[in-house]
Amino acid sequence: MVASSPSKLRSAFHTSLWLSICVLPSNTLAWPSYTCVGPNHRFHQYAHRNRASLHQIRVHVSPAIHSNNDIFSASFSNITDAMAECWRATSWSVNPLDQDDVNEVMRCFNSPAPQAYHAFQRALRLSDDTEQVLQVFSYLLKKGYRFDMETAALENEEASIEQGRGHRNWRIVAPTSIVHSVNNEGDASHHNDKNKPKMTTTKTPWIQIHIDQEFPNTLSIAHKLLDLAIDTSESWYDVISFVQQENDNWREKRYLEDLCLQRLQLSLGLDSRGRSAADAAFSLAMAGVTRPDLFELLTKISFLELKRTGSRPSFPSKYILQIVEKLAAAGVGGPGQVISDTTIQLFQLATDLLRSKSDSGHHTEVIKALEDAIENYSNKEHSSASFFGLHSTWPLLWLWRFAARQTKAQTFVDARDNFGDNMNDDIMGFSNTKNGVCLNNDNNWIQNYEDLSRPLVVDIGCGMGVSLLGLATLSYGSYEDVGRYVTDFPSFGESCNYLGGDLSLLSLNYARGIADRWNIQNRLQFAHQSAVGLLEDIISSRYYLEGMVPLIMIQFPTPYKLHWKEVGNHQLPNDEESGFMVTLEVLRLAREILQQSNGYLLLQSNCEDVAVKMRRMAVDEVGFRCVEVEPKVTELPSLDCDLPLRTRQWIQMGGERPIGEGWLAEPFLPRMGFTETEVNCGIQGTPVHRCLLQCRIVSSDDNNG
Structure with missing residues (x-):
């Protein structure tokens, strides 16, 4: 039974997508299932009981064409382009046919749900580690919702993983779901306890995907890097302890930097809403991180977030100022020869937004400094105290406040x-x-x-x-x-x-x-x-x-x-x-x-x-x-x-x-x-x-x- 012809869907998606309806085998929960096939030959299967009461959304991911993990080897320009495309996502662009099943999935994500859905599908398409994707995007689910994943692999999974084609079934469980499970004696039962992992009556058990409590988002990784830098600095006072710990701290630092970059590439920055990206950049700079790609991505996220929310009355001038000030304190917008187009765009947007606020008269000095920076950085000039940057008054005050809280070297x-x-x-x-x-x-x-x-x-x-x-x-x-x-x-x-x-x-x-x-x-x-x-x-x-x-x-x-x-x-x-x-x-x-x-x-x-x-x-x-x-x-x-x-x-x-x-x-x-x-x-x-x-x-x- 076909819900819609392939030609209609190709016209709507401008690509070769089609929709079909199938019935799951009798040994599983007998729910209608919708399978969406894209040009990359991955399959996403959504299952639910009815539109009025979402209980479980089950997704099956098919083998990928590519054997390498493309998401982590993509060029920087591809990542920033993907971010921009994600921030442009709307309900129509991700679901042009207004499919109920896609809408059900989006209802599980925090606002703006279309962006989260867009990034989620991209991550599933490009990553071979389904569990990692589910763990990262658990942070973007609404409170009470969770991901489950099958504990056992599909047929010949080990061979598929060796070929870069690993995949798992997963589902979204609502907070009030009645989840069918199997008790210790093997008897079928059902529970309404949302706090414990459940197993369905299917042959393959399910496990609950938990949010990483230590690193739920990019900002938490940046804070951990800063904590590590502080611990390393203070352990120097105990010389012997420092000798023993430095190698381990160095390895952990490199791991956390890689994890931070990987998180940004996977989530496209959706876990860094509001001022979080600027806060993360500040912490990374304080920790001595030198990787320019991290700071450029966080600057891009800050720009996209300002573009999304900066004009709202609920987003006051002080939030805009904190974003540009902390990024400048992190070294973003340095000498003219290293300034990026993203930074210039951010400064221009911040200038326009500050001018549009009712209290713009209180920020004329900052606005003038931002305008000077835009003009001179566009010409690749050297830094000046009149330009907005690290040596402006406001970013330096952030450094002073940070330094004043630290232990003095002895x-x-x-x-x-x-x-x-x-x-x-x-x-x-x-x-x-x-x-x-x-x-x-x-x-x-x-x-x-x-x-x-x-x-x-x-x-x-x-x-x-x-x-x-x-x-x-x-x-x-x-x-x-x-x-x-x-x-x-x-x-x-x-x-x-x-x-x-x-x-x-x-x-x-x-x-x-x-x-x-x-x-x-x-x-x-x-x-x-x-x-x-x-x-x-x-x-x-x-x-x-x-x-x-x-x-x-x-x-x-x-x-x-x-x-x-x-x-x-x-x-x-x-x-x-x-x-x-x-x-x-x-x-x-x-x-x-x-x-x-x-x-x-x-x-x-x-x-x-x-x-x-x-x-x-x-x-x-x-x-x-x-x-x-x-x-x-x-x-x-x-x-x-x-x-x-x-x-x-x-x-x-x-x-x-x-x-x-x-x-x-x-x-x-x-x-x-x-x-x-x-x-x-x-x-x-x-x-x-x-x-x-x-x-x-x-x-x-x-x-x-």
Whole structure:
């Protein structure tokens, strides 16, 4: 009995599809069954009792033509095209004949059901692992619905799987279904318990497909990767534990990255609705993931989701802002040479949507930055602080909030040095260029520079590397303001090499990942080393011998406790001589390097006492001198103003204030060189205290004395 002629269906689907009605064998539940045959020769069979009360939808998947798992080897352009096609899916496009059985299936999926149905059919068509498909798409079923799959294979299944033609029967069970089952004694019975797996009265038992509780969607995988990165970073404090765990963590990281990409390719991003894709990208970047395909897919999903929901009144401006801000904080929309068309489309759509909102007047600055980014990125220009991107105020605030919640790296990580070369062989031999692995042989950073004739800019305690990432991506001639302080300083951007050092592996993972994805790792390197170790390595390099270090920066070091009885942040060093990064040894090593190159030392802090302490040590005990600059600081907020508690306590103690000669009233670095801490200080109205130092010229009289 034919429900519709093949010619009519071919006309409706624009392909060779036809529909027929058959009757299942008597040893199975006798329900009408509809078999749909597509051009790829897969069969999908839906069975139900009646349209009014859906109980079970049973699908039979026939052998596939192709032996390889095409879905995971498809080109990137094919995946993004499939995503766009999926987001265009409607009830008419997936069910042009308005078949009741297809409608029954779509009713089981969360909204928008046509998109879920489209992606589900595509996954079944392309994947040889039916169970994996059912597990992934269980997340997209409505609450209470579930997938079941036959436990036994069809005839000759093992041989079929070896040939890439594995397949299983499956069905969808509604939450109130009366499922026929077989009890332990073999007697037929029925249950209305939706919480337990059931077996039907067919010869082949069924098992329930459960949602993966650990990784139900892409975002959960991204969170797991971030948790793993945090655990790896913190386990470094226990050196022996780290040696034992690092290999396992590296393998798990690679597995999770592959799983995340596989999940996106299988579900086409339907498990990342709303802001989830941007949240996942942010977590992946924080975890140090370097795979650009993951970030491009998540950007594409964010664009499609904004296109689907962004104009709704229920989708306010703050959601749009969070999407573009988190993607920018993840490094999406980097330098012009790596910007993608998808990112430009996302920024354009976000701009249009923000303008259409009733509160658009509150977001003129962001809209202007997005428009500048669109115009300049379309021309493949370099980054600028006026463009929307990582170094814009709003993305940097996301980084600052994230960093503020993390455990501070401690100086006893230097215990690594006590284990000698054997330890370095065990844990420092990984490459960080393509795998996104957190460690490499940090003593060999000099070998990774493309051009060793460029001068080296150094950031000690670089944190997440934001300052160096910005300086490294400046275009030629963009550092014009430096002339107001010094006249012999080279331009930043491509004219220099850059080196950052920090004890936080988590922060370095992020910095290395961004540098790798922006393709600037050949002139920007990050080393997991203490301040002393990093400076000693520089002294042993050609940069010291040839006097090629024009600038060393120490920006916003973790402050020590103002008083030893102070309570609060237990992670702070007890005092300036116990755990504080800036020691006399660090300053003496910096002076030795800068004296050879006649370079500069930049000190910055948002704590008055810390800034005064660093400068006093450098000038009074090490042999630096302050570079006299204009404008200098002539006034500071008094106790009558809204000051941080630490500053108020320092003033009440009669502490020296950073005012007068040698204190810079304006930033030394260009805006692209600001750290996330400096940007947050600007938002909060907290003063930043800066001084620029240079080695004192020792006269012959001094030497004779």
